[in-house]
Amino acid sequence: MRAVLTLFVAAFALQACGGGGGVSRSAYAPIQMYATGPINTACMKSDRKARNPRLCGCVQAVANQSLSNSEQRLAVTFFKDPHRAQEIRQSDRPNHERMWRNYKAFAGRAEQLCRGL
Numbered sequence: 267m268r269a270v271l272t273l274f275v276a277a278f279a280l281q282a283c284g285g286g287g288g289v290s291r292s293a294y295a296p297i298q299m300y301a302t303g304p305i306n307t308a309c310m311k312s313d314r315k316a317r318n319p320r321l322c323g324c325v326q327a328v329a330n331q332s333l334s335n336s337e338q339r340l341a342v343t344f345f346k347d348p349h350r351a352q353e354i355r356q357s358d359r360p361n362h363e364r365m366w367r368n369y370k371a372f373a374g375r376a377e378q379l380c381r382g383l
Contacts (some may be wrong), residue, residue, distance in 0.1 A: 300320060301323055303330065305325055305338055328372060332368060337369065340354065354366055
């Protein structure tokens with residue numbers, strides 16, 4: 267259950283729930299907001315209430331800085347098959363371990379930068 271929750275937090279940037287605190291957008295290198303790509307497409311096709319072009323584009327922009335193209339393609343599979351995320355998280359393969367580390371960092375940064383969009 268925890269892995270599924272982590273997946274949804276990462277994949278949908280915490281439903282874009284507002285609420286103060288956090289890190290200002292200027293605390294990081296500037297990102298091109300509203301980017302297009304595989305994460306954006308999967309986000310917009312999702313059934314999440316909070317999805318919108320601004321949120322999904324922001325999450326894609328963070329993915330562009332945080333994940334390689336192949337990591338983005340793998341992350342997209344999590345939208346369709348949440349169990350796949352669990353498999354990658356528990357895998358002992360070095361490339362999966364590296365991907366999961368990058369994915370967690372991406373999720374945290376997307377939450378901070380895209381909250382409230």
